[in-house]
Amino acid sequence: MKKLKRSLVLLSSLVLMVVVLSGCTPTTKVDASSTGFWDHYIVWNFIRAIQGLSHIFGNSYGWGIVIFTIIVRIIILPLMIYQMKSMRQTMELQPKLKALQEKYPGKDMESRQMLAKEQQKLYSEAGINPFASMLPLIVQMPILFALYQAIFRSDVLKSGTFFWMQLGDKDPYYILPILAAIFTWLTSKLNSMAQPEQNTITTVMTWSMPIMIFVFALNVPAALSLYWVITNLFSAGQTLLINNPFKIRKEREEKERKEKARQRKLAKAKRKAYKSKRK
Numbered sequence: 001m002k003k004l005k006r007s008l009v010l011l012s013s014l015v016l017m018v019v020v021l022s023g024c025t026p027t028t029k030v031d032a033s034s035t036g037f038w039d040h041y042i043v044w045n046f047i048r049a050i051q052g053l054s055h056i057f058g059n060s061y062g063w064g065i066v067i068f069t070i071i072v073r074i075i076i077l078p079l080m081i082y083q084m085k086s087m088r089q090t091m092e093l094q095p096k097l098k099a100l101q102e103k104y105p106g107k108d109m110e111s112r113q114m115l116a117k118e119q120q121k122l123y124s125e126a127g128i129n130p131f132a133s134m135l136p137l138i139v140q141m142p143i144l145f146a147l148y149q150a151i152f153r154s155d156v157l158k159s160g161t162f163f164w165m166q167l168g169d170k171d172p173y174y175i176l177p178i179l180a181a182i183f184t185w186l187t188s189k190l191n192s193m194a195q196p197e198q199n200t201i202t203t204v205m206t207w208s209m210p211i212m213i214f215v216f217a218l219n220v221p222a223a224l225s226l227y228w229v230i231t232n233l234f235s236a237g238q239t240l241l242i243n244n245p246f247k248i249r250k251e252r253e254e255k256e257r258k259e260k261a262r263q264r265k266l267a268k269a270k271r272k273a274y275k276s277k278r279k
Contacts, residue, residue, distance in 0.1 A: 030153040042142075046150040047157060054160075062162020065147075065223055069230040076139055077238075084243040087191065089128045094195070096122055140231070144224065151223045165222040176225035177217035183232035185210040190236060193245035 028034075030043045046068075054064030073080075097119060104115040151157050151168055158168035165171055188206040213232075217225040239245075 028153065029155065030149070042146050043149045043153060046146050047154045050150065050157060060162065061157055061160030061167055062165070062223075062226065065162075065167070065226055066230055069227050070234065072143060073231060073234045073238075079139060080235075080238060081242060084239070086128055088243060088248070093122060093128070144227070147227055148220065148224055151221050157223070160223075162222070162226065165226075167223040167226075168221050170218065170220070171222045171225055174218065176222055176229055177214050180217045180225055180228040180232060181210040181214035183229060183236055184213045187232055187235045187239060190239045190245050191243070193249070 030039050030047060034040050034044055050061060050064040050068050053067045054061045057063035100115060100118050104111045160167040164173060171177060188209050192206050213228060217228055
């Protein structure tokens with residue numbers, strides 16, 4: 001229950017941080033003459049990148065954002081692969097972690113310290129960083145802020161249109177927020193399917209994340225919602241390719257089948273040895 005509360009508090013804090021910081025966006029325009037590290041080297045280069053990509057696709061700033069998002073995802077792909085491998089290793093440790101929790105069920109300080117020590121030892125032996133799953137999210141936060149400011153602080157991008165949307169305004173038909181929530185749920189669901197056992201935390205996270213993303217997408221420009229739709233669609237495809245839950249389940253079932261066969265063979269050998277000894 002405490003892990004669940006910590007996870008929900010963390011997610012709520014991240015979404016709240018995005019909304020609050022988005023609301024604090026400076027009103028000054030960003031162009032080639034802008035100064036300061038953030039404005040000149042980050043936001044201005046985001047604007048330039050999106051504009052350059054847009055020119056390739058008939059001056060469509062929407063397509064510029066789509067291609068820009070895909071490029072960003074490709075750049076951080078090694079980090080995502082590391083995260084997925086770490087998640088899979090952590091999932092395989094769940095039975096051992098559960099055994100440790102049963103070994104140290106006490107709420108006193110000594111029991112908690114022993115549990116934390118044993119868990120850390122288990123993670124170290126497996127070569128796992130339990131906080132690796134947060135790295136991609138942390139990396140994407142500055143990208144979200146920079147993209148938001150690139151839209152609102154550039155007259156050209158702010159006035160751009162994409163299908164039915166004005167990129168600088170909210171989606172009037174809520175299609176992007178709905179798609180963002182659906183693809184977020186799909187990614188969360190695929191990840192949860194790969195886990196050896198389901199629990200309350202997994203279920204709540206699978207459903208709470210899409211809701212939070214939906215609320216977030218309702219309150220930001222369509223350009224940012226478009227980024228979130230593409231990045232979560234990319235994540236779903238990436239999960240199927242790199243961390244396919246159907247393949248993982250099949251491998252786990254095969255491993256369990258072999259272990260049961262080994263146990264049966266061992267038990268049979270013991271019975272045979274016992275009978276031989278009696279003779």
